[in-house]
Amino acid sequence: MLRKSVTESFGAAISSLSAADLTDTVVRRSKRMMLDTLGVGLLGTKTPVFHKALQYSMRYQALENSRVWGRSGLMLPPHYASFVNGIAVHSMDFDDTWHPATHPSGAVLPPLLALAETMPKKPSGLDLLLAFNVGIEVQGQLMSFSKEARNIPKRFHPPTVVGVMGSAAAAAKLLGLNPGQCMEALAIAASSAGAPMANAATQTKPLHIGNAARRGLEASQLALLGLQGNKHILDMESGFGIFFPDYSPAPLAHSAPFRWVLEDQDVAIKRFPAHLGMHWVADAAAAVRAEIFSWNPDTDLSQVRRVVLRVPESRYINCPFPVTEHQARHSFQFNACSALLDGLVTVGSFSSQQMERKALKDLLLKVQVDNPADNHSNFDSMYCEVAVDTAEGESHSARCSTFYGHWRKPLSQEDLTKKFTTNASAVLPLEAVEGIVSIIDNIEKMPDLSLLGSFLQLSNTEVSPQNVSLMN
Structure with a gap:
């Protein structure tokens, strides 16, 4: 043969x-x-x-x-x-x-x-x-x-x-x-x-x-x-x-x-809408913020002297001063500073109102990016380290090697469902959201996909008790 x-x-x-x-x-x-x-x-x-x-x-x-x-x-x-x-x-x-x-x-x-x-x-x-x-x-x-x-x-x-x-x-x-x-x-x-x-x-x-x-x-x-x-x-x-x-x-x-x-090989499920590399730097920055405020709850982040990001070299996600939301989603600097200021990065972080904040723009000016030789541009082995020098002369740093949502540290089913519910509820009524969750959970038992299609287009005025009851 x-x-x-x-x-x-x-x-x-x-x-x-x-x-x-x-x-x-x-x-x-x-x-x-x-x-x-x-x-x-x-x-x-x-x-x-x-x-x-x-x-x-x-x-x-x-x-x-x-x-x-x-x-x-x-x-x-x-x-x-x-x-x-x-x-x-x-x-x-x-x-x-x-x-x-x-x-x-x-x-x-x-x-x-x-x-x-x-x-x-x-x-x-x-x-x-x-x-x-x-x-x-x-x-x-x-x-x-x-x-x-x-x-x-x-x-x-x-x-x-x-x-x-x-x-x-x-x-x-x-x-x-x-x-x-x-x-x-x-x-x-x-x-x-x-x-x-x-x-x-x-x-x-x-x-x-x-x-x-x-x-x-x-x-x-x-x-x-x-x-x-x-x-x-x-x-x-x-x-x-x-x-x-x-x-x-x-x-x-x-x-x-x-x-x-x-x-x-499992997949990574993102907690906020940005390039995957941003999840390492955001988690590290949030950890630094927590350390800074545990040391001094009255710290004024506007007085920070320097922020150093030790990240893998990748030109298209090294964007010091993003102008558009799409650039911000691909900016180590933006996501690190957003997490330092707010403690986390969310869907709302990329709104024009948040992007135009004076505190954010001032902090971006203080960011320095380093590319350590041991930090390879590989989603399986990379890390992100964030170091902050405060006005008082203190230095704080944190490193993230595996963020929550990475394939080595997957989201719990509860958090995954919560992410779906939050996203889908911005468009669909709750009955449709819950119906889709149930259908996907039982997808191998569904005789056809017509009900899933109906739920994906259901508006608030079209909720049918009969449709919802089919999933109970």
Whole structure:
């Protein structure tokens, strides 16, 4: 028997993986990812970048339509529903982050939910759960082909590279494509992969997730229609290897028991909407603040002489004086100073009112950034240290090596649910919020996804006792 190429092995695995391959750990972790993704996506529908993308997408109509999250009665063609819902997920940089670095869920869940609404035979919750995990798995496997991918990215934003491939794989699985068609879907999707890091910290960055979601869905549907691409796309340096200088692919073997990447590598769930690196520096700064005030409760932080941040070197998250909220979400300096002043960083920290505070701007002027040689740009090994010199000549410092929410220190289920509830309640009534929590918790038992779709669009005037009772 001839050895399968890498691309053939991926096509075969995508097609053949079944619900029986899912483990308890993978089911539990992926449910947490789904719930968090829906919450940050719903909150993201209140952002300017979502409104711009929605205004653009509403120009298009189709015979098949899917729901826009948080917008009662608003439907778009499934590709555009995937696009705007994906943008909403990443619009505040509040979505989950994996290692090697990418945002895995936002590229996969929106296209699956959009596709499910348009399929003649409605998929079950278990079908969705399996397809979601196939999309996550493909991303994890592709990132394992590069050592460079383990570090904070410098060239391409990872969701644009592996996210579109995960979206294509997930949609292919939900559509029931055969191994050859799954290969074609990956090949087609690869031609929509890649976006430069230069657009990080701008309104365009959330489009990376939206584009990955949309283009992956398109790739799977084009493959279903018979469109063909390079059948060795994952094997070639001039294929998918173009994104990694140290690309070293390996076949994906589907043998029982199947070992999912998510089994060994959990995701980070963020407590506030900013680049993942900001969570280390915010926790360290909050610890320094607590130490300072325990030493002297009357300390005036406006009199601080110097703030030193010892962080890994990464140019795009070294932003001394952010002007926009997107720059602030990618600024070590801003997040450290916000935590020093307030004790924590929240959704409200990135409002114009908070960003324009004189106390914050004055403190930013006193920040010095150091890049210790032992502090590598890697989400698994990096640390952040914050040192403050007070007006009285005292020095206080704290180091964070693992923030709460990191995969080594995951959020409790209670805190994850609280995060979802807070985010979703900004858009939906409480009955819908509680209904979504219950559905995701029991997703593998749901005969179809129609009730989830209804809850995602429920307005305060449309709460139905019958809908809520179905979840009791």
